[in-house]
Each structure stands twice: as structure tokens, then as C-alpha cells.
Amino acid sequence: MIPNTQTFLWIPALACGLVAGLVSRASAQSRVTYQEQVLPLVETHCSKCHNPDKKKGDLDLTSYGGVMKGGGSGPVVQSGSPDSSKLLRVIQHLEDPTMPPNKPPIPEKEIEVFRRWIVDGLLETTASKAVAAVKPAVDLTLKVSTDGKPEGAPAMPSGLPLTPVLQTAVPGAVLSVAASPWAPVAALTGQKQVLLYNSATLERVGVLAFTNGQPQVARFSRSGGVLLAAGGRGGKSGRVALWEVATGKPLALIGEEYDSVLGADVSPDQSRVALGGPGRLLKIYSTSTGELEQKIKKHTDWVTAVAFSPNGQLLASADRNGAVHVWDPENGQEIFALAGHPASVHALSWRGDSKVLASAGEDGTVKTWELEGGKLVKSWVAHEGGTLGVAFSHEGLIATCGRNGKVRTWDADGGKKKTMELGNELPLSVAFSHDGVRVLAGMFSGKVFVWTAADGKRVGELDSNPPVAGGRVAASR
Amino acid sequence: MKFSCPHCTQHIEADAAWLGHTVTCPSCAREFVVQGAPAVAPAAAPPATPAATRSRGPTRVWVGVGLVILACVGAATLRVRQGGGIAATLAALKPVPISELRVFPAEVHLAGGGARQSLVAQALLGSGATRDLTTEASYTVRDRGVASVDHGVVTPRADGTTEIRVRYSGREVVVPVTVGGAKAQAEVSFRLDVMPVLMKAGCNSGGCHGASRGKEGFHLSLFGYDPDGDYDRLTREIVGRRVNLAIPEESLILEKGLGKVQHGGGERFKEGGDLHKTLLRWLQAGAPKDGPTVAHVEGLQILPRQAVLEGKDQVQRMTVLARYSDGTERDVTRLAVFFSNNDVAAKVSEEGVVTSGQRGDAFVMARFETHTVGAQVLVVPRDPGFVFPAVAEGNYIDGLVHAKLRKLRMAPSEVCDDATFIRRAYLDITGLLPTPAQVTEFTQGMSAGKREQLVDELLQRKEFADLWVMKFAELLQIRSVQDQFSYKAAVQYYDWLRDQMLANVPIDQVVRSLITGTGSVFQHPEANYYQVQTDTLKLAENTAQVFMGMRIQCAQCHNHPFDRWTMNDYYSWAGFFARIGRKPGEDPRESIVFDRPDGESKHLVGGRVMAPKFLGGAQPEIPEGKSRREVLAAWITSADNPHFARNLANIVWAHFMGRGIIDPVDDVRVSNPASNPELLEALGARFAEYRFDFRRLVRDICTSRTYQLSTRANESNALDDRNFSHATVRRLRAEVLLDVLTEVTETRNKFQGLPRGARAVEIPDGNVNNYFLRTFGRATRNTVCSCEVRTEPNLSQALHLLNGTATHEKIEQGGVVKRLLKESRKPDEIVDELYLRCLARRPTDEERGRLAPFLKEPADPAAALNDLFWALLNSKEFVFNH
Structure with missing residues (x-):
């Protein structure tokens, strides 16, 4: 009787299984190398264009040297940093030009091979040594800085009016949340007013009327003694207002804009205010005379964020096109142009020692820059859809919030630390309390939540639209 | 108030209440609408101020009171002041005699407390004209508790049903009204x-x-x-x-x-x-986002669909209704965007009020969401004396053309003479000129049906097929492109098409073969359809443009601004072309076309996969494994798709008339309506009925009276360029011009790849380097656009005919005159012969008179006659089809 094929199928099946088991065990232990795993994929998907003859984009991927050399727009891989490696980002279709062009992305498993290869240190063959990750030439270790810390007790509001200017039927979005660097006081923008709360006790400690339209930005000076609020009436006017935090006394009204101010900051020595908005100009005013000191015409779209460095030596500004510039506030000279964001930059934050600047963009990334050479340190996707707020703590932790409805903390390398408990909200702005213990964020819905940074648990809420007890109620219906 | 009759300028005084009403002038008895602001001072003296005990109050108040009293009284009299004399009281308002009263919409449905419906009352007059009576008709609501009417706008009061009676001049229309949800205020979406x-x-x-x-x-x-x-x-x-x-x-x-x-x-x-x-x-409300089940607009209506306005500054209001997917209807007149395609004839305001201007026809459109609809507005002169002439009608075509002309109060021109007809028919049907013998025989023939007979004969000629192969070759872009489309493939493609046309294969079958073309392009030349164009989106666009006459290109990036096509329509249409695979054959010029098992069309916004859907039609169920192209080919040529037959019929019509019923022929869209929709529909239906047999449709067209009209316009149709009231003068297209030049000079041309003596219309490759053809606007076939063939004049053309090889050299080469002289023909006879050859007629007496001095015992008769020949070839009468 002739045995049919099915009888003996188990032999090759068993053999395959054994071999597969051996192979998989082996590959689990070995690292991904260019010659073994990456080159075959390149030959399948990439070599039609990225070969030595055609060299599209001046990039040849068919040799290890070619990959490491990079292409017309620079290196395509960065050892150890998949998120900063252009090659990985384009095959994941996270960045243009998406690869392969006009086709769907290559299978996930194959993308994973590339990612592992980058993480494992860009090995050429099994005998290679990992390529050292490029470290910035600058020493970026943080020495917790006390730059700007005032002598004596940091300012806490006392005796300020607590009655809101108005209460609306529905709370408006909280556009900006800020915390004093040294005292447990936080400020949030409301409707025609700025509200001050104690970030430890969560009690309201002051209400300051903003009489020039709607406030868009709230910031504390480096010493914590001065509060700045800037905003205006869209298409019509814009001003910056300064108050003394301890007493609530109005100190100055700066600027005469014809549209709302979108980004503003006060210098650490409180002698200058910088502001910018739809006019695309960055203006620096003197707080003592109110006069315009510098009018800088560089940005090609609306200025969205402005921040002085804690030591007062640098001024950073960002715009809706994604450009970030760093200036010398004394004379308005440009120091660095930090290019990298492909879309609008929403927020800027300086590390306490003035050595690192963080920028948050609509492309979803947070990018950190070192200010010795003006180079990018790290870039990572913090919130898909857009990162709207970023803030440094004294210890160098970073808090962010974004369009994916999350509020998170990270370490300086972009390692995710904690995600705050948040329901279905759109957080717009984020800040650390002065001691870094708490995180505050303002929402599109008008809510302001407070969490403990260490565990991400919510500890309370601040009211951005508190009732006017017996006072004037402006209803919007 | 004071005003004057616009017809006879008679001064008239009347109460302000007459404003806006139509009255009969007491002097000339013609009707007009009372216009103009009432004068401040009333006709009567103000009442005397009251007793002196009262302080002198402001007289103005009393003057105003007096006016109001007068207005309230509303006496039905007009006072006429003639010279300095005092008025005679005249007859009361004489309403305009109407033959029918219409109210739009026919039913009113109001949903929600904020709903409104604006009504339009239109009268049809005996003359065929219409008049807007919205402000003059009277409206009575049967049940005031349900709804109320004010100035033609219906507003809801409470849920229920009622009816509105609209009355004017003894006529009445009843409009049923339904109100629902009157107490609810609809949420803002x-x-x-x-x-x-x-x-x-x-x-x-x-x-x-x-x-x-x-x-x-x-x-x-x-x-x-x-x-x-x-x-x-x-x-x-x-x-x-x-x-x-x-x-x-x-x-x-x-x-x-x-x-x-x-x-x-x-x-x-x-x-x-x-x-x-x-x-x-x-x-x-907090700027809410709509839920997932929000209704969308399914259809839009503009009413009335037609208006015929007599004279200038006549008004017609429009009302626009949107029909939603949840079954509701809404009056969106105040939200629609209005525009007219002919502002000179009729303008439309933002509120949808049409005002007539010069004589002509306009298409007034309303756009709302992604829908655009239009209404036809004809503006005719006020001429009660117009009588449409009694003319014979050759066939259904004439009936439909005349129907439109009647509405426009235009008379068609008279029929052209035999000489004109034979030349025109020969050129249009075969692309050749008749020989002198043929002209003589035809013009002298006495049989009644000789024109039909001529048409029938010409249709059997091979040259008829050649002409249409050329036209289709342009639509299919048959031309060689360096490194992309080989000459061999182009010639094979052309030959295949020619074989189909010569065998009289019905055009729908040809189209099906093209769309489903599969295999090696050398063995199956129809598959070249997919080699000429390899980009999926462009293929989709070309197919729509060539076979359905629609330009959907705009909808690639956004909804079409003037037509109904949305991006969804565009990308789902492209889905039919998403699975075409090509692989190289053995020969480097050979490509093999096949259907891939995968491939999808993705929407530009969001990248979602769009399942194939017929343009303006349903979404078909395509079983796994079935070729999408087969499904597409079946639908395009089916009765479910009326655009195919109409578009082809329109292309044929445009060839013979010089202008399509929709013009340009490949720009069918809502905002570019047919100048005669009934005619287009009839032609399309006939063509389908004839199983897409070209000859039968061409016969219908060429035997109609409309085709035989003279190019001479009359007073009533002098300004008409789109209603076929007279024939148009058309320059011969490049290939035909070259061919007839060659024909009358008895020479032969040599074109690349063709034997000597082949005609220019037979050139298969669009990419042919020929100075004459290029100068005279031959289509390069780089696009499928109907605009590729150019007949506009330019200096190069004139100079070439004067000095170039086409005329002078051909005359020398052909030696026609020499031959005729050798045959002992008299100069007079040769003159006749040349005229018949070139212009299909004998010279007039005046022309003979002018030529006589040159031909009286000339030293060199050949030279003189050749000069005459050259002059004839350069004449407009030769170069144009008239």
C-alpha cells in the first residue's frame, strides 16, 4: 500500500518546528545587525532608489557606510535614539517624505527590526561594537539653580481682593497656568481676570482684573514677586499688565498692540518685558519707562511664546511656523536660530540653570536644546496631535500636556515618568508648583486640576469661574 | 404720488398704495408696474389746522396724517393731469389677463418653531411669458392658529394642517400646509x-x-x-x-x-x-459638535424652474428648498448662494430675486452645501406682434429647436441654397469637396428628396469613417511619446480603432472593449487605453471627460465649486481604476495590462478607502475576484447612465453645427446647462435606440431643416449664437483644409508612415511634425480636452496661405490649369471649373465682369488662371465652411 503524503507530513513539520525554535532563541539573544537583518530589508524596499547609482536624496542605504553617511538633509540614524532617527520616522510615516513613497508603510515587524537596530547601537556585523550615542559636547548635568531666588521670604499674596470681576454662565477655556518659582502660589487666566490660588492649600488668594480684553498668558517673574498677564481683544488691541504679587498692586501697563498679545514674559531683574503676537514682531519694552527698546523683525508668522532665561541673559521666542529664536535682550541681537519644529510651537520653558530650553510643538514633539552651541539635545513625541504646554521643574523634570488629552511628566531624556489622572479633557497649559511636588493644568472646559507629581493622583481642583458673591454677575445668555 | 407711464410718458397721480401694482395706463392702455418713491407732499392740500386756541403745532404732523388718511382710503381711481386741466376719473385697476396661476412650492412643510417658507406666485400669460405675482396675489390661511402668511412668507403657529388659498384675477391655487414641532426650537447644528x-x-x-x-x-x-x-x-x-x-x-x-x-x-x-x-x-449652546447621525442634504430644488420675462427690469423671485436624509425639507432661500451664468440677460441678487436685462437666456443657479441647481430664465422683448413663421420641419430635431426659438421669440433663418448645401454636406460628412461634376449634377437635379439622397450616399463613403476615427483618436490621445508610448503601439491602436469603425461596430461596444482592454498591447491594441495614461487619477478623470463629458478634476482637492461632484464622488470613481496592473512584455515597447487583486483608492482627506461608486449613480456590489473595469464598462454604456449617449450625441451635433448643445462638449456641469435640454435628451435617446449606430444619428441631423439653415441671420436671431437659429461660419480644421487644398490642386502628400496620397485625416499619430497642420491648429492629443483642435486665426496661417507651400507650390505641382488648357478649354470655362472646384458654384456676373480684363487675350493664360486659382484658395469662402 503506498502511503499517502499526509502520513509523513509530521516529519518536516517537526523538523521546521525544531529549527524555528532554535533560530528564534538565537535571534532573541543576538542583537540586530546591519548585514544580517537590515540589509535584506533595504534590498527589498529601499534599494530601488537608494542605491549607489540612483542615490535618491543623495542617500545610499545599500552599504553600512552609506547609511551612516546620511543623505542630503543630514544623518538619517542616531544611535540609541529611534525618535531622533529620520530613517525610522519616515518609514513609520511620522515624518515627510513618507517611505516607501506613495505606498503603504512596510510591515510592523520590519519597522521593529530597524528600531531595534538603532536602539542596539547601529551594529554593522555581529562582530561590531555599538556606535556610541552622540553626546552633546556640552555638559548638561543639572546643578539645581537658585538663580533669581529672592532674599527673605518669597512673595505670597496677602490682602488681595478675592471677589471675581465677573462670573460667566459657562466657564471659558483656561489658556494659561503659571506657578511662582519659590512660593506656593499659582496663577490662572480666566475671563477678564487672573485668579491666584495657593497651590498647597488650593485656596483662592487673589483676583486681579485684566481690563484689556482677555488674558492669554500669565507668568511669574523669576523672583516670584511680579505677576505678568498679557492678552487683548483679537483684531483690535493688546497689552501686558504687571502686578506686585504680595500686594496685588498694579505696577505697569506695557505695550500698545493692535491685536491680542499671544506670548509675553518679564525679565528676571524685572526691568524688561518682551511680547509678541499676530504682528510677527518681538518687542522688548522697559518696565520703568514703558518705552520700546527693541523691535525685532524676524519671525515669519505669529509669535506664540516668549520666555526669558532664568539668568536673564537670553530671550527665547517661538512662532506659528515652528521657528524658535534666541536673542540677547540687551541689544536684540540674534544668538541662535533653533530649527526643527515643522509646525507651530505652542510653549517654551527654560530649565532653572538657563542651560536648556524646552519647546513644545503642534507636531507633537517636545524638543530640548542646549544653549552653548544652540543644538538639539533630544526630541520625542510627547502627545500625538500636538503638545500644547511644557514646563520644567527645579529638579529638571518636564511636565507636558497635549491634544491627546494627557498630562505627563518626563525626565530630561524624554523618559516617561508619570501620567496624571485625567478624564475626557483637552489640557492647554501646564505648570509645576514651586517645589515640584504638584502639577497643575488648565483645560479647554475651564477646569483646572492639581495632581501630585510623584504618583499622578489628583488632589484637587481650582475654580476658574468662581461665583461673584453679591457682586456684578455678567451672564452670557 | 406722481409717476409716468413708461410707454407713453403720460403723467399720472395716484395714491402711494398703488406702488408695486400692475396697472393699465389710462392713456395708451398698456400695462406697467407702478414704480418710484412717493413724493413727500400729498396730492391734496393738508387739512386745516385746528382752532386757534391751540398753539401752532408742527404742520408736518398734520401733513403726515393727511397722507395716511388718503392712503387708508385707497381710492380706486387714478387721476390724470393733462396740460393744466383737472383730472378725469378713470377705470379701476385692470388685472393682467393670465392663463394660469402657479404657486411654488406646491406644498409647505414646516418643522420647528423657527421654520419659514417663502412662497412664490407666478402667472403664465397667454403669450407664453411669465410674471411674478408674489406681492400682488392675495393669501388667505384657512386656520390662522396653525400658520400665518405675511408677504408670501409662511410661519408656523401651532402643530396641525391647514391650507393657504392664493388668489389673483379670478384664479386660485390651494397650498396645503403641515406644521410639526412648532413649540420646539430646533437645536443649532x-x-x-x-x-x-x-x-x-x-x-x-x-x-x-x-x-x-x-x-x-x-x-x-x-x-x-x-x-x-x-x-x-x-x-x-x-x-x-x-x-x-x-x-x-x-x-x-x-x-x-x-x-x-x-x-x-x-x-x-x-x-x-x-x-x-x-x-x-x-x-x-457651547459650540456643540454634531452627533454621528446628523442629517445631510440629499437634494436641492429651485423654484420656479423656468421664467420667461418680457422686457427689461422685470422681476422674478426664487425659492430654494433643501431635502434632507431624514425626510425633512427646509426653505434655505436665505442661505443659498445665487449666481447667474449670463448677467447681461438676467442678474440675480443675494436674496434670490432675478431681474431681467437684455434679450437672451440665462441660467440662474442656487448653491447650498454641496448641491447646485438652476432655473432657466428667458428674457424676450416685449413684442406682442411676434409670430413664429410657418416653416417645414424636417424631423423631431426641428420640432425641438423651433420650440426653443418660439420661446425666445426668434425666427429661424431661411434654408441655404443647393450649392451651399452640397459643399457643406461634403465637408462635414466626408472631409472632401464635391467635384464640379457632382456640384453641377446636384444643383441641376429636380427631385424633391435630393438632399436626403445625397446625405445617404455620403454616409456610405469610407471617408466618413476616416473622419470619425480621427475624432476618436483625439479623444483617446493616440500619439507617440518618446520613451513612454511607442510609435508602433500608436499605429496599432489607431488601426484597431479604424477597423472597428469601418466594420460599423456600435460605439458602446467599442467603449466597452477599451475600458476592459487586457493583455499585451500588441495583441490587444484596445489595452493601449491603459498605456496612454498610467496614472490612476488621470485615468479616472479622462474616462469621465471623454465618455461622459464631465470635468471632475476640481474635485480631486475640494468639492467642485460649480458642480455637484464632491471629493467623495471623485475618489470613489477612481476606485474603478485602482487595480490596473502593467508589466513589461518581451518587446521593450510592449506592455501587458491586467487586473491586480489589490489596490484601493484613498480619499485625500483622512486617507480612508473609497469603494468604487458610479459617478452620479449607485455603489455596485462587486463580488470578490470580479474585474472592476468590467463593472464600470457595463455601467457606462448602460441605460442607467444617460450621460453616455447624450455626450456622444452632443459630440456628433457639435461636429455638424459648429457648437454643442452643451458647449464645450466635454464640460457638462450643472452651471453649464444645455441650451436645449429637450433636444439633447431626444438625441441621446435616439442614439441609444439606434444601438449607437453613428450613421443613423448623423442622417437625422443632416436631414433636419436646422442643419440646412443659411448662415445669414435675420433681425430676430442676429444676436443668437447658441440656439441654432442660423448656421455658423466655421473655419475648416487643419487636416480637412490640407486635404481639400490637396484635392482641388490634384496633388498628393506624403506623411510619415503612410503611402503617398494618403489624406491628412488618416494620420494615426498625433505627434506628427507637419508645418501646415501645426500652424492650422491640429490637435497634439496631449490631453483629452475638446479644446485641443484649434480653429482660431493667426498671422502664420494667413502668411502661409499667401506665400507658403500649401497654395502656390501645390498649384504648380498639380498643374490643373495646364492640363485644362491642354484639353483646349476656353479660359471662361476654366474659370467656371475653378470656381466649381473650390467654391462649389459658378462665378457671379459681377465676378465675371471683374475677371474679364485679365482674361481678354492674355499673354500667358496659364499664369493668369493660376493667379485666379491662388486667389480662390486664399479666399475666405474657400477656407471656411459656410
Whole structure:
């Protein structure tokens, strides 16, 4: 009787299984190398264009040297940093030009091979040594800085009016949340007013009327003694207002804009205010005379964020096109142009020692820059859809919030630390309390939540639209 | 108040109450609408001031009271002042005699407390003209508790049903009214309420925020093709700026729209107006996003569909209704965007009121959401004396053409003479000129049906097929392209097409073969359809343009601004072409076309997969494994797709008449309507009925009276260029011109790849280097556009005919005159022969007289006659088909 094929199928099946088991065990232990795993994929998907003859984009991927050399727009891989490696980002279709062009992305498993290869240190063959990750030439270790810390007790509001200017039927979005660097006081923008709360006790400690339209930005000076609020009436006017935090006394009204101010900051020595908005100009005013000191015409779209460095030596500004510039506030000279964001930059934050600047963009990334050479340190996707707020703590932790409805903390390398408990909200702005213990964020819905940074648990809420007890109620219906 | 009759300028005084009414002039008995502002001073003296005990109050008050009293009395008399004499009282208002009263819409459905319906009352007069009687008719609601009517606008009161009686001049129309949800105030929906505001106010138009980059960083999808994206951009893109949900009236979108703050677009809506209130209500409700089941607009109607206005400054109101997918209907007249395609004939205001201008016909359109609909407005002169002449009708074509001309009060021209006809028929049907013998025989023939007979004979000629192969070769872009489309393939493609046409294969079968073309392009030349164009989207566009006459290109990036096509339509149509695979054959010039098992069309916004859907039709169920192209080919040529037959019929019509019923022939769209929709429909239906047999359709056209009209216009149709009231003078196209030049000079041309003596219309490759053809506008076939063939004049053409090889050299080469002289023909006879050859007629007496001096015993008769020959070839009468 002739045995049919099915009888003996188990032999090759068993053999395959054994071999597969051996192979998989082996590959689990070995690292991904260019010659073994990456080159075959390149030959399948990439070599039609990225070969030595055609060299599209001046990039040849068919040799290890070619990959490491990079292409017309620079290196395509960065050892150890998949998120900063252009090659990985384009095959994941996270960045243009998406690869392969006009086709769907290559299978996930194959993308994973590339990612592992980058993480494992860009090995050429099994005998290679990992390529050292490029470290910035600058020493970026943080020495917790006390730059700007005032002598004596940091300012806490006392005796300020607590009655809101108005209460609306529905709370408006909280556009900006800020915390004093040294005292447990936080400020949030409301409707025609700025509200001050104690970030430890969560009690309201002051209400300051903003009489020039709607406030868009709230910031504390480096010493914590001065509060700045800037905003205006869209298409019509814009001003910056300064108050003394301890007493609530109005100190100055700066600027005469014809549209709302979108980004503003006060210098650490409180002698200058910088502001910018739809006019695309960055203006620096003197707080003592109110006069315009510098009018800088560089940005090609609306200025969205402005921040002085804690030591007062640098001024950073960002715009809706994604450009970030760093200036010398004394004379308005440009120091660095930090290019990298492909879309609008929403927020800027300086590390306490003035050595690192963080920028948050609509492309979803947070990018950190070192200010010795003006180079990018790290870039990572913090919130898909857009990162709207970023803030440094004294210890160098970073808090962010974004369009994916999350509020998170990270370490300086972009390692995710904690995600705050948040329901279905759109957080717009984020800040650390002065001691870094708490995180505050303002929402599109008008809510302001407070969490403990260490565990991400919510500890309370601040009211951005508190009732006017017996006072004037402006209803919007 | 004082005014004068616009016809006889008689001065008339009457009460202000007459304003806007149609009256009969007491002097000349013609009708007119009373216009003009009432004078401040009343006709009568103001009543005396009261007793002296009262202080002297302001006389103005009393004057005003007097006016009001007079107006209230509303005496039905007109006073006429003649010279200095006092008035005679005349007859009361004489209503206009009408033959029918119509009210639009026929039924009123009001849903919700905020609903409104504007009614339009239109009268059909005995003369065929119409008149807007909306403000003159009387409206009575049977049950006032359910609904009320004011100035033709119906508003709901309480749920229920009732009816409105509309009366005028003894006629009455009853309009049933249904009211539902009267107590409820409908929620403001972003898609249903806010998006139309953005369109009506012009926010999302191409010149403003609808531009590809928007304005100042604020981008709205053009005409709202992306409502979800617009919602996000409005509310979330820059939080705190464009909308403020806490203090809605301070939202920038309102402040800018009202012009309260600097706005490049200026003031787009008025404070307190409907548009402003809708936006504010939406913001006050918290700017809600629509749920997943929000209704969408399924159809749009503009009523009345037709108006015939007599004279200038006549008015016709329009009402526009939208029909939603949840079964409701809504009056969207105040939200629709109106425009006219002929402002000279009829203008339309923002509120949808049409005002007539010069004589002509206009198409007034309303656009709402993604729908555009139109109404035909004919403006005719006020001429009660117009009588349509009694002319013979050759066939159904004439009946339909005359119907339109009657409406326009235009008389068709007279029929052309035999000489003109034979030349025209030969050129149009065969691309050749008749020989002198043929001309003589025809013009002298006495049989009644000789023109039909001639047409029948010409249709059997091979040259007829050649002409249409050439025209189709242009549509199919048969031309060689360096490194992309080989000459061999082009010639094979052309030969295949020619074989089909010569064998009289019905055109629908040819189209099916093309669309389903599979295999090696060498063995199956029809598959070249997919080699000529390899890009999926361009294939989809070309197929729509060539076979259905529709240009959907615009909808690739946004909803078509003037037509019904949305991006969804575009990408789902492209789905039929998404699975075409090509692989190289053995020969490097050979390509093999096949159907791939995968491949999808993805929408540009969001990248979602679009299942194939017929353009303007249903979404077919395509079983796994079935070729999408087969499904497509079957539908395009089926009765379910009326556009195919009509488009081809239109192409044929345009060839013989010089202008399509829809013009350009490949620009069928809502905003470019047929000048005679009934005619187009009839031709399409016949063509389908004839199983797409070209010859039968051409016969219908060429035997109609309309084809045989003279190019001489008469007074009534002098300005007409689109209603076929007279024939048009047309320059011969390049190939035909070269061929007839060659024919009459008895020479032969040599074109690449063709034997000597082949005609220019037989050249298969569009990419042929020939100076004459290029200069005279031969199609390069680089696109499928009907505009490729150019007949506009230019200097090169004139110079070439004067000095170039086409005339002088050909005359020398052909030696026609020499031969005729050798045959001992007299100069007079040769003159006749040349005239017959070139112009299909003998010279007139005047022409003979002018030529006589040159021919009286010439030293060199050949030279003189050749000069005459050259002059004939350069004459407009030769170069043009008239």
C-alpha cells in the first residue's frame, strides 16, 4: 500500500518546528545587525532608489557606510535614539517624505527590526561594537539653580481682593497656568481676570482684573514677586499688565498692540518685558519707562511664546511656523536660530540653570536644546496631535500636556515618568508648583486640576469661574 | 404720488398704495408696474389746522396724517393731469389677463418653531411669458392658529394642517400646509446651520479662508468639503481666540464677521441678522459638535424652474428648498448662494430675486452645501406682434429647436441654397469637396428628396469613417511619446480603432472593449487605453471627460465649486481604476495590462478607502475576484447612465453645427446647462435606440431643416449664437483644409508612415511634425480636452496661405490649369471649373465682369488662371465652411 503524503507530513513539520525554535532563541539573544537583518530589508524596499547609482536624496542605504553617511538633509540614524532617527520616522510615516513613497508603510515587524537596530547601537556585523550615542559636547548635568531666588521670604499674596470681576454662565477655556518659582502660589487666566490660588492649600488668594480684553498668558517673574498677564481683544488691541504679587498692586501697563498679545514674559531683574503676537514682531519694552527698546523683525508668522532665561541673559521666542529664536535682550541681537519644529510651537520653558530650553510643538514633539552651541539635545513625541504646554521643574523634570488629552511628566531624556489622572479633557497649559511636588493644568472646559507629581493622583481642583458673591454677575445668555 | 407711464410718458397721480401694482395706463392702455418713491407732499392740500386756541403745532404732523388718511382710503381711481386741466376719473385697476396661476412650492412643510417658507406666485400669460405675482396675489390661511402668511412668507403657529388659498384675477391655487414641532426650537447644528452660514457669508470661498492656505493662518475647507476639520479649526486650533464659549458675543469669528475689528474680508453679515444670530446661538449652546447621525442634504430644488420675462427690469423671485436624509425639507432661500451664468440677460441678487436685462437666456443657479441647481430664465422683448413663421420641419430635431426659438421669440433663418448645401454636406460628412461634376449634377437635379439622397450616399463613403476615427483618436490621445508610448503601439491602436469603425461596430461596444482592454498591447491594441495614461487619477478623470463629458478634476482637492461632484464622488470613481496592473512584455515597447487583486483608492482627506461608486449613480456590489473595469464598462454604456449617449450625441451635433448643445462638449456641469435640454435628451435617446449606430444619428441631423439653415441671420436671431437659429461660419480644421487644398490642386502628400496620397485625416499619430497642420491648429492629443483642435486665426496661417507651400507650390505641382488648357478649354470655362472646384458654384456676373480684363487675350493664360486659382484658395469662402 503506498502511503499517502499526509502520513509523513509530521516529519518536516517537526523538523521546521525544531529549527524555528532554535533560530528564534538565537535571534532573541543576538542583537540586530546591519548585514544580517537590515540589509535584506533595504534590498527589498529601499534599494530601488537608494542605491549607489540612483542615490535618491543623495542617500545610499545599500552599504553600512552609506547609511551612516546620511543623505542630503543630514544623518538619517542616531544611535540609541529611534525618535531622533529620520530613517525610522519616515518609514513609520511620522515624518515627510513618507517611505516607501506613495505606498503603504512596510510591515510592523520590519519597522521593529530597524528600531531595534538603532536602539542596539547601529551594529554593522555581529562582530561590531555599538556606535556610541552622540553626546552633546556640552555638559548638561543639572546643578539645581537658585538663580533669581529672592532674599527673605518669597512673595505670597496677602490682602488681595478675592471677589471675581465677573462670573460667566459657562466657564471659558483656561489658556494659561503659571506657578511662582519659590512660593506656593499659582496663577490662572480666566475671563477678564487672573485668579491666584495657593497651590498647597488650593485656596483662592487673589483676583486681579485684566481690563484689556482677555488674558492669554500669565507668568511669574523669576523672583516670584511680579505677576505678568498679557492678552487683548483679537483684531483690535493688546497689552501686558504687571502686578506686585504680595500686594496685588498694579505696577505697569506695557505695550500698545493692535491685536491680542499671544506670548509675553518679564525679565528676571524685572526691568524688561518682551511680547509678541499676530504682528510677527518681538518687542522688548522697559518696565520703568514703558518705552520700546527693541523691535525685532524676524519671525515669519505669529509669535506664540516668549520666555526669558532664568539668568536673564537670553530671550527665547517661538512662532506659528515652528521657528524658535534666541536673542540677547540687551541689544536684540540674534544668538541662535533653533530649527526643527515643522509646525507651530505652542510653549517654551527654560530649565532653572538657563542651560536648556524646552519647546513644545503642534507636531507633537517636545524638543530640548542646549544653549552653548544652540543644538538639539533630544526630541520625542510627547502627545500625538500636538503638545500644547511644557514646563520644567527645579529638579529638571518636564511636565507636558497635549491634544491627546494627557498630562505627563518626563525626565530630561524624554523618559516617561508619570501620567496624571485625567478624564475626557483637552489640557492647554501646564505648570509645576514651586517645589515640584504638584502639577497643575488648565483645560479647554475651564477646569483646572492639581495632581501630585510623584504618583499622578489628583488632589484637587481650582475654580476658574468662581461665583461673584453679591457682586456684578455678567451672564452670557 | 406722481409717476409716468413708461410707454407713453403720460403723467399720472395716484395714491402711494398703488406702488408695486400692475396697472393699465389710462392713456395708451398698456400695462406697467407702478414704480418710484412717493413724493413727500400729498396730492391734496393738508387739512386745516385746528382752532386757534391751540398753539401752532408742527404742520408736518398734520401733513403726515393727511397722507395716511388718503392712503387708508385707497381710492380706486387714478387721476390724470393733462396740460393744466383737472383730472378725469378713470377705470379701476385692470388685472393682467393670465392663463394660469402657479404657486411654488406646491406644498409647505414646516418643522420647528423657527421654520419659514417663502412662497412664490407666478402667472403664465397667454403669450407664453411669465410674471411674478408674489406681492400682488392675495393669501388667505384657512386656520390662522396653525400658520400665518405675511408677504408670501409662511410661519408656523401651532402643530396641525391647514391650507393657504392664493388668489389673483379670478384664479386660485390651494397650498396645503403641515406644521410639526412648532413649540420646539430646533437645536443649532454645526453642519446644518453653521456651515451654510460660512458659505453664504463667503467665509469659505476660494478667495478667502477657503484658499489652500486660508488667510492669516485660518483655513476653512473650500465650500465646506471638510466640516469636521472646519469644526476643529474653529474651536480647537487656537484655543481662546476664534471662539469664546464663556462670552460668546466676544468671539473673534463674530467680531470679525461683523466688521467690528480689523478684518481683511470686511463686514460679512449684519448684526442681528439671520447669519449672525445663527452663529451666536451656536456659540451660546457651547459650540456643540454634531452627533454621528446628523442629517445631510440629499437634494436641492429651485423654484420656479423656468421664467420667461418680457422686457427689461422685470422681476422674478426664487425659492430654494433643501431635502434632507431624514425626510425633512427646509426653505434655505436665505442661505443659498445665487449666481447667474449670463448677467447681461438676467442678474440675480443675494436674496434670490432675478431681474431681467437684455434679450437672451440665462441660467440662474442656487448653491447650498454641496448641491447646485438652476432655473432657466428667458428674457424676450416685449413684442406682442411676434409670430413664429410657418416653416417645414424636417424631423423631431426641428420640432425641438423651433420650440426653443418660439420661446425666445426668434425666427429661424431661411434654408441655404443647393450649392451651399452640397459643399457643406461634403465637408462635414466626408472631409472632401464635391467635384464640379457632382456640384453641377446636384444643383441641376429636380427631385424633391435630393438632399436626403445625397446625405445617404455620403454616409456610405469610407471617408466618413476616416473622419470619425480621427475624432476618436483625439479623444483617446493616440500619439507617440518618446520613451513612454511607442510609435508602433500608436499605429496599432489607431488601426484597431479604424477597423472597428469601418466594420460599423456600435460605439458602446467599442467603449466597452477599451475600458476592459487586457493583455499585451500588441495583441490587444484596445489595452493601449491603459498605456496612454498610467496614472490612476488621470485615468479616472479622462474616462469621465471623454465618455461622459464631465470635468471632475476640481474635485480631486475640494468639492467642485460649480458642480455637484464632491471629493467623495471623485475618489470613489477612481476606485474603478485602482487595480490596473502593467508589466513589461518581451518587446521593450510592449506592455501587458491586467487586473491586480489589490489596490484601493484613498480619499485625500483622512486617507480612508473609497469603494468604487458610479459617478452620479449607485455603489455596485462587486463580488470578490470580479474585474472592476468590467463593472464600470457595463455601467457606462448602460441605460442607467444617460450621460453616455447624450455626450456622444452632443459630440456628433457639435461636429455638424459648429457648437454643442452643451458647449464645450466635454464640460457638462450643472452651471453649464444645455441650451436645449429637450433636444439633447431626444438625441441621446435616439442614439441609444439606434444601438449607437453613428450613421443613423448623423442622417437625422443632416436631414433636419436646422442643419440646412443659411448662415445669414435675420433681425430676430442676429444676436443668437447658441440656439441654432442660423448656421455658423466655421473655419475648416487643419487636416480637412490640407486635404481639400490637396484635392482641388490634384496633388498628393506624403506623411510619415503612410503611402503617398494618403489624406491628412488618416494620420494615426498625433505627434506628427507637419508645418501646415501645426500652424492650422491640429490637435497634439496631449490631453483629452475638446479644446485641443484649434480653429482660431493667426498671422502664420494667413502668411502661409499667401506665400507658403500649401497654395502656390501645390498649384504648380498639380498643374490643373495646364492640363485644362491642354484639353483646349476656353479660359471662361476654366474659370467656371475653378470656381466649381473650390467654391462649389459658378462665378457671379459681377465676378465675371471683374475677371474679364485679365482674361481678354492674355499673354500667358496659364499664369493668369493660376493667379485666379491662388486667389480662390486664399479666399475666405474657400477656407471656411459656410
